[in-house]
Amino acid sequence: MLAKNNSQVQILPMKTAKKRLSDKKITLVDVANASGVSAITVSRVINQPEKVSESLRIQVQKAIDSLGYIPNQHASSLASSKSRVIGVAIPSLSNIVFTEVLRGIYEVMGASGYKVLLVDTHYSPLEEEKMIRTLLSQSPEGLIITGGDQTKACQNFLTKARIPIVQIMELLADPIDMNVGFAHGRAGYDVVKHLIGQGYERIGFIGARMDPRVQQRMQGYKLALEQMGKFDKNLIVTTPEPSSIGVGGELFKSLMASTNGVVDAVFCVNDDLALGALFEAQRMNINVPQDLAICGFNDIEAAAYVNPSLTSVSVGRYEMGVKAADMIIRVLNEKPIESKKVDMGYEIKKRVSTSRL
């Protein structure tokens, strides 16, 4: 008697613990027991339902629902080495450009049953390396990363990862794997040509953040003007600060001040800056587009609606996200892709802010 009691005393805490943990993690085995089948059958009901007879499937599903079973993805990933995760690295969450690309990625990945693990690299290759490391530790099945500015070390383990990788936003000479983007330099070049075509002569440049893509746009701007013998470095005003409407206004003011207002057109590397310049010009009573042309970049929605409407460079951001995601999915499903390198193109939306004619 005493011994028995004793043993109970020892067992009791365990039992209590177990009871308290009725809210404990429900596992595959619990479901299997509850529905009188083996664990692997439950696994099949979840992952390959077509391989299980209908009666069993229903029976198991009932147990799953009543127990509120939620599969442990870590165990599944470990056992199958399939994570169903796609890693995405973008430089900034506060830039609408990237969030729209992201939307495209999410749309496709969601539909294909992939989770998206998103990291923010803050425009820093070093931080990017750290973040991509984090992504890789989740054994993603694919990766979408921004641009081609990865550190050497990063490129290294990216190559080693042997998973489909798409570098997005810009066209790269030597992509790690796949590449979707457009030619920023050429776009900048074309903008200047358009302005010249409209009869503008002294074309200023306003840039912020100055990431690689912005630099390329600036190079295009420079090239076009140099070709016509009209380049003047004093017409360039930039800041490493993040871009914003406020910064756009400030840069515009400083451009006007430093040039005594001889500028008759401004190419802003994005629409925030352009709106800032436009609003500031209005406050300065400068007549757009008669006395001053303003051209933005990205063609955000406001560009088409602001008065005067803003000329901008339209790029298919959402579509770029969709394309990148789609390429990953195709590779994962071993379907052919047309090309490892996709140029999404762009279009200059010519609006009132640059039409003097």
Place this chain on the structure above:
Amino acid sequence: MLAKNNSQVQILPMKTAKKRLSDKKITLVDVANASGVSAITVSRVINQPEKVSESLRIQVQKAIDSLGYIPNQHASSLASSKSRVIGVAIPSLSNIVFTEVLRGIYEVMGASGYKVLLVDTHYSPLEEEKMIRTLLSQSPEGLIITGGDQTKACQNFLTKARIPIVQIMELLADPIDMNVGFAHGRAGYDVVKHLIGQGYERIGFIGARMDPRVQQRMQGYKLALEQMGKFDKNLIVTTPEPSSIGVGGELFKSLMASTNGVVDAVFCVNDDLALGALFEAQRMNINVPQDLAICGFNDIEAAAYVNPSLTSVSVGRYEMGVKAADMIIRVLNEKPIESKKVDMGYEIKKRVSTSRL
């Protein structure tokens, strides 16, 4: 000799396989072998370096670097039941309101070494349920979700999950766990009071998407006008469509048309709509604010810079994200939180678009 050869022949394919797989996953054990310690020591070097002597730590770290070892987070999570993942569910990626909250969340979570798994519920409770299920399958250590519109089933397994959960954006009567937001209804109410105070009489309402928070703003608007005997349901124009500048313009036009222009103020539930209304009003040659007041909501950057500057309701979105993330972290670290329910407040930024005085 022959036997030896024979055995080599048999081993060779294995060897070849192994060689080809030198790019194969490097595991903890590989690192352990390479550095002549046990696996657990390598694990410690990574997770609790202070528990390993400096000499060993350096030695192991060297092996980690040279092999390019990246830990398998799934195995780690499975073994330790710590995922270092926080799940976040927002209704839309294309709405700047959420991306700014997200920025706050990422800032805090990144600094604390947590990954963020983000899902997009498309404003649908059913999709939200599915998505939260997905989140839970990753055994997140905490959850940040939007609003209080979860399905019954969803609330159920959310409660069962026994992890810290913050519902954000709005103030909830009965939160699942924690809650950070502000009073949308009161904000709508205050906006109307402000407009009345500025001498406007016939105050229209423009809304899109009409999610729960927008509805609350509308109720506040309605309440304020009813209290003054000035409510007229014909002054309300809404659409279930997502909101945008374009939609704002359209709704404004239809409001003006249906009321023959007797409206002298418009409360738009967000700044996109308000900008759309403002730009449209300009095109219609309506004088803002003399003949028409326009008030937005969210206080996006453009509100302060557009001409005339736009009155709007400023809310600390970034701060809300930071707060929510911080509460989760505190709970996870068993630190006290001031309150389970945090009102972030709001502020009406009174600008030119509503000042007739």
Place this chain on the structure above:
DNA sequence: AATGCAGATGATAGCGCAACCATTGTGCTT
């Protein structure tokens, strides 16, 4: 010198699941 104790390191087991292969039963072919 015996004891204890803390710090450093290792051996073992198991987290929850799916791959792999085995087994059973069913209906078909010849």
Place this chain on the structure above:
DNA sequence: AAGCACAATGGTTGCGCTATCATCTGCATT
């Protein structure tokens, strides 16, 4: 009627890691 293919189900094992406990070392304490 024998043989076979195939569909449905189950048993065993191991994915890569960490929790737990064990071991070992050196050194202070008495």
